[in-house]
Amino acid sequence: MSKASLVTLPGDASVEQVVEIIERDGGVIIADFLTGSAFKELKQQVDTALDTSTFGHENFFVGTSTRRASRLFARAPRMVDVVLHPLYLGAARKILQKPVSVWFGHERTTITPQIQIGMTQAIEIHPGQGKQPLHRDDTSFLWRHPNYAREARLQIMLAMTEFTQETGATKVIPGSHKWDDERRPEPEETVDAVMAVGSALLFIGSTYHGGGTNSSDKPRLGLTMGIDLGCIRQEENQYLSVPFDILKGLPEEVQRLLGWDAGENFMGWVEQGGKMVSPLTHLQSDDVLRSLGLVGGMR
Numbered sequence: 001m002s003k004a005s006l007v008t009l010p011g012d013a014s015v016e017q018v019v020e021i022i023e024r025d026g027g028v029i030i031a032d033f034l035t036g037s038a039f040k041e042l043k044q045q046v047d048t049a050l051d052t053s054t055f056g057h058e059n060f061f062v063g064t065s066t067r068r069a070s071r072l073f074a075r076a077p078r079m080v081d082v083v084l085h086p087l088y089l090g091a092a093r094k095i096l097q098k099p100v101s102v103w104f105g106h107e108r109t110t111i112t113p114q115i116q117i118g119m120t121q122a123i124e125i126h127p128g129q130g131k132q133p134l135h136r137d138d139t140s141f142l143w144r145h146p147n148y149a150r151e152a153r154l155q156i157m158l159a160m161t162e163f164t165q166e167t168g169a170t171k172v173i174p175g176s177h178k179w180d181d182e183r184r185p186e187p188e189e190t191v192d193a194v195m196a197v198g199s200a201l202l203f204i205g206s207t208y209h210g211g212g213t214n215s216s217d218k219p220r221l222g223l224t225m226g227i228d229l230g231c232i233r234q235e236e237n238q239y240l241s242v243p244f245d246i247l248k249g250l251p252e253e254v255q256r257l258l259g260w261d262a263g264e265n266f267m268g269w270v271e272q273g274g275k276m277v278s279p280l281t282h283l284q285s286d287d288v289l290r291s292l293g294l295v296g297g298m299r
């Protein structure tokens, strides 16, 4: 039986094409996802963040020859280009924001869930690092499979250096997003997400994958981020990761994506003058933040 493979689409593909392949295969590669000065600057910003990271503390999952740097919206202004990329954000919206119908008394109402950034991480696998166990990233949410109603996450892995079998490209099992929770992932079922610098793998949280073995003589750097359903807890706590002075300088859409949004299902509201308001209203109110001692002396 031949193995399923990963499709690579050109950077000018449509959101519909991207979504169709992700829903069929569990993932897709987008060539030339980020190029030019945006890519160069992001790479510099990520390299600077990584400079303060040491190797991982255990070799089962995080890797003792792997450096990781998170809190990337606090440290890399060019992350905005990644999260607002029309193919990533567009596909995340189409895949995750599936409306649900609920009753409020006799009123039938449709609610569309919010989405949010759930984690960010630069992952630098050094020579000699063995492969990571195959896993599903939606394990953080204890997601059960198959879930015919909805997916919880659309993950990105952006190649900041070349991804080949030798350098430790992410290993993926196409089609595994449809498996139940009893089926065990086997290494022979994986394919390598081979990518040129600047290309990106988009895959859903239920797709089995894992970092590869780096048998080359140079580090492999990938930048990963999860866009998740807004009604589940963030894996990496963005409220604590992005300081207010940086948060306030980000575009409003990114503030919302970092979790500063309430949506139609009242998630994350804050009381203000007896009203349940969106945290964004709170963020935009310096008085409130000052009274909490969070922006002393700002502006």
Ligand SMILES: O=C(O)CCC(=O)C(=O)O
Pocket: 123, 125, 132, 137, 157, 168, 169, 170, 171, 209, 210, 211, 212, 222
């Ligand atoms: O580094 C990689 O290629 C994959 C890493 C990964 O899947 C993880 O740490 O959850």
Ligand SMILES: [Fe+2]
Pocket: 135, 136, 137, 209, 210
């Ligand atoms: Fe993972």
